[in-house]
Amino acid sequence: MSIPKTHPFDFDPTYGMPLAELLAVEPPEAPEGFDAFWQARYLKALAVDPQPVLRRSKITHPDWHVLDLVYLSTGSFRIGGWLILPRKGEVRRGLVVGHGYGGRDRPEFDLPVKETAVLFPCCRGLSLSARPPISQNPSWHVLHDIDKPKSYIIGGCVEDIWLAVSTLVALYPWLSGYIGYSGISFGGGVGAMAIAYEQRIDRGHLTLPSFGDQPLRLTLPTVGSAQSVQEYYKKHADVLETLRLYDAATAASRIKVPMLVAVALFDPSVAPPCQFAVANAIPKCNEIFILDAGHFDYPDRAEQEAILRDKVGQFFRVP
Known part of the structure; x- marks a missing residue:
């Protein structure tokens, strides 16, 4: 174990909680109407025709065909991203890959998957899906319409994931029921909310998931987008009324498919107890993989990430 001993923060990114305490963290109680709120949004999203448009990308790779992609999400929001297809083998699985709050400027080609169509959407307001007046700065993006429970941008980002699934199904109808999701940090939190109600996803992988246990998240010193929300609060x-509706840990308790969740013991950006609140809440979690740190470098990082990568490859293996 190589939890960082020195760091530049004026708080302890372990929050003084050993692993046993973290594994005992429970999700907060759901606010009234939580399921009805999300189920209605999901049904509305299912009715949207994503109308995907593909074109050959300027980005090339020896193992993958790379296509630039645009599809329509809720509110006719144009979502940009990429679709990569294996040069060898059939397409027998789909995978939607979310991004962190830094956005995404290109697809990832080192994913340990085969015979898989991989869709990399950029959630609304970020990277290829940038649109004024939404800020691309995470500290401002996370506050966009936070005063409007039904319009908060995080909900729109969840819908963008659902429409990414719709896009894969529109392009490859035989993939329905064989689509996975993988997301880190921002993409992990949004992913938990999306998977909870998405019936076409058969398994999910979350790393360092954000937006877990919102009441607790407001109280723990942190850096990045969470700090911005704390200042607003x-x-x-x-605003807690809004945030409780967008709680990844509450949503995670509704997830019914196998999950692989990687969480950290030390993290200045996404407090570990909030990450564990998500992982611990999942009823059928196949595995909780423990990282020494998140959003911060540490001695065993490459080794731990290599082990996790192998697990992800096994988890999303084509049936």
């Missing part, structure tokens, strides 16, 4: 305490 100090002046607008009623």
